[in-house]
Amino acid sequence: MKQNEKKALQIAACKIRMGAIEGVYHAKSGHPGGSLSAADIFAYLYFKEMNIDPKRPKDENRDRFVLSKGHTCPGLYAALALKGYFPWDELKKLRHIGAMLQGHPDMKGTPGIDMSTGSLGQGVAAAGGMALAGKMDGKNYRVYSVLGDGETEEGEVWEAAMFAGHHKLDNLCLIIDDNGLQIDGPTAEIGGPEPLDQKYRAFGFDVQKIDGHDFDAIEAAFNHAKTVKGKPSAIIARTVKGRGVSYMENQVGWHGKAPNDEQYRVAMRELKKTLSELEAE
Amino acid sequence: MAEMVKKATRESYGLALAELGETNPDVVVLDADLASATKSFFFRDKFPDRFVDCGIAECNMIGVAAGLATCGKIPFASSFAMFAAGRAFEQVRNSVGYPHLNVKIAGSHAGISVGEDGATHQCLEDLALMRTIPGMVVLNPADHYEMQAAVKAAAEYVGPVYIRLGRLAVESFNNSDDYHFEIGRGITLRDGRDITVIATGLMVSRAVEAVRELEKEGIDARLINLHTLKPLDREIIVRAARETGKIVTVEEHNVIGGLGDAVCSVVCSECPVPVVKIGVNDQFGHSGPAAALLEQYGLCASHIEEVVRRVLKK
Numbered sequence: 001m002k003q004n005e006k007k008a009l010q011i012a013a014c015k016i017r018m019g020a021i022e023g024v025y026h027a028k029s030g031h032p033g034g035s036l037s038a039a040d041i042f043a044y045l046y047f048k049e050m051n052i053d054p055k056r057p058k059d060e061n062r063d064r065f066v067l068s069k070g071h072t073c074p075g076l077y078a079a080l081a082l083k084g085y086f087p088w089d090e091l092k093k094l095r096h097i098g099a100m101l102q103g104h105p106d107m108k109g110t111p112g113i114d115m116s117t118g119s120l121g122q123g124v125a126a127a128g129g130m131a132l133a134g135k136m137d138g139k140n141y142r143v144y145s146v147l148g149d150g151e152t153e154e155g156e157v158w159e160a161a162m163f164a165g166h167h168k169l170d171n172l173c174l175i176i177d178d179n180g181l182q183i184d185g186p187t188a189e190i191g192g193p194e195p196l197d198q199k200y201r202a203f204g205f206d207v208q209k210i211d212g213h214d215f216d217a218i219e220a221a222f223n224h225a226k227t228v229k230g231k232p233s234a235i236i237a238r239t240v241k242g243r244g245v246s247y248m249e250n251q252v253g254w255h256g257k258a259p260n261d262e263q264y265r266v267a268m269r270e271l272k273k274t275l276s277e278l279e280a281e
Numbered sequence: 282m283a284e285m286v287k288k289a290t291r292e293s294y295g296l297a298l299a300e301l302g303e304t305n306p307d308v309v310v311l312d313a314d315l316a317s318a319t320k321s322f323f324f325r326d327k328f329p330d331r332f333v334d335c336g337i338a339e340c341n342m343i344g345v346a347a348g349l350a351t352c353g354k355i356p357f358a359s360s361f362a363m364f365a366a367g368r369a370f371e372q373v374r375n376s377v378g379y380p381h382l383n384v385k386i387a388g389s390h391a392g393i394s395v396g397e398d399g400a401t402h403q404c405l406e407d408l409a410l411m412r413t414i415p416g417m418v419v420l421n422p423a424d425h426y427e428m429q430a431a432v433k434a435a436a437e438y439v440g441p442v443y444i445r446l447g448r449l450a451v452e453s454f455n456n457s458d459d460y461h462f463e464i465g466r467g468i469t470l471r472d473g474r475d476i477t478v479i480a481t482g483l484m485v486s487r488a489v490e491a492v493r494e495l496e497k498e499g500i501d502a503r504l505i506n507l508h509t510l511k512p513l514d515r516e517i518i519v520r521a522a523r524e525t526g527k528i529v530t531v532e533e534h535n536v537i538g539g540l541g542d543a544v545c546s547v548v549c550s551e552c553p554v555p556v557v558k559i560g561v562n563d564q565f566g567h568s569g570p571a572a573a574l575l576e577q578y579g580l581c582a583s584h585i586e587e588v589v590r591r592v593l594k595k
Binding site: 060064066106107108114115116118119121122123124125126127128129130131132133134136137155156159160162163166167 | 309330331333335336338340341343344345346347348349350351352353354356371372375376379380381
């Protein structure tokens with residue numbers, strides 16, 4: 001990837017992280033940890049990978065995105081705002097009464113949201129339906145869905161995987177945000193979903209394991225996924241929960257908690273510093 | 282007058298889908314390894330490219346249906362009521378109901394008339410579960426002609442619909458030329474002044490029989506077929522309460538949360554009169570031949586007659 005392109009994506013990802021913190025802080029609740037771990041993936045999808053136009057959010061030929069781990073929508077909302085689906089200021093009303101941005105994605109009320117999600121395991125099943133519709137209609141759009149590694153403890157995730165593999169949905173690309181933590185602790189200690197690569201391979205997927213914060217690796221993985229025929233893709237992206245805010249990184253306690261005033265100031269200071277360094281380079 | 286036929290409403294469902302497939306290219310049919318039981322195979326055999334067998338995974342099937350609906354398809358997801366409305370309840374609520382997607386859910390083998398399979402498969406809660414989802418239309422057609430009309434109406438209506446299908450063959454009675462099906466509009470099958478019997482689904486045919494017998498005794502019972510549990514025809518219920526003063530409801534469902542409770546909630550707030558509910562009294566079913574079970578649980582004409590006589594004596 002070219003240096004200036006990578007820089008632009010890093011800047012987008014940093015702004016997405018700032019938007020996620022902004023949203024959760026003003027909501028006084030929400031899920032920062034998984035929003036930050038998936039921020040680089042959101043940035044790549046919305047600013048490089050997907051064929052989308054914020055002016056035509058319902059275009060029938062657009063690529064689809066389903067955030068199966070719907071609780072990390074503060075990050076997704078920031079990506080959508082940055083892309084131009086709605087004003088950035090909406091982020092500050094997240095989870096407020098009467099606000100457009102709900103605690104979990106609501107496709108009826110928010111432009112750019114292709115599926116209402118939040119109950120874990122369900123988004124990825126709907127993504128399978130969208131991919132199937134594309135096949136039935138002979139359309140070229142692709143369907144992307146981000147799920148959490150903890151989410152793969154849900155049985156429906158594997159029903160959906162069996163379905164996608166069996167129906168050879170090569171227009172479906174799952175990205176597992178593998179940050180290793182869930183509410184009650186490390187995934188390895190709670191539900192033990194690993195080895196995810198072997199599981200997805202056994203369900204008929206093309207599987208890649210990457211560093212989910214390395215844009216070169218992210219680009220290579222998505223480019224490879226597009227060349228795979230007759231199989232859905234799973235990109236297992238190893239990430240750091242809370243990435244980008246020092247005191248949140250790898251801390252399970254930041255799964256679903258809002259920063260207080262002081263923590264908010266620290267987080268924004270850190271992210272602004274990262275941003276100005278990126279912009280100065 | 283259309284011919285009288287004796288068919289299970291699941292068969293009417295499958296036949297209606299196969300017909301619908303001809304005129305509506307957006308209709309796709311999903312099943313969860315029960316195509317021969319839900320009779321969705323009538324559609325599969327005619328339109329294999331628009332039929333998806335999702336395997337024994339109902340929760341995923343509802344999600345796939347939701348995804349298809351976001352892309353403009355009109356999916357009919359078919360399974361047993363126990364699994365479509367029961368096991369996949371939360372998928373129906375969150376992936377179909379909340380985003381108000383254009384998904385039709387068909388729950389077959391509903392009620393105790395599943396028979397020999399026993400309690401695990403005799404879904405007596407589906408109407409209650411589906412009624413609680415905001416914006417969900419809940420249909421419980423009574424015979425072949427009504428099911429055919431209901432499937433057509435469900436496809437034309439934009440939004441989520443639950444359709445209850447029965448396993449047991451039932452003699453048709455909605456075969457007159459002026460028969461008209463409209464979602465949310467009950468049908469008065471017999472006018473009457475002494476009492477009103479409101480029935481739904483398979484129980485309508487039993488109520489027709491009961492009212493005919495009661496007529497011989499000089500009891501002038503009104504009979505209403507409430508094929509739509511939601512949205513409820515409040516007007517027809519209130520009028521019945523006002524004009525006949527007594528109501529008996531009949532459903533092949535737990536008396537908690539189904540037709541009886543729906544009628545009670547309207548009657549209580551708008552025109553309080555006694556309502557007696559006939560249904561399964563908060564019990565599980567068990568194995569046995571369907572006809573014998575229906576009799577045992579009081580879901581038969583003779584029991585309806587008995588209850589009507591008792592209510593009128595009070």
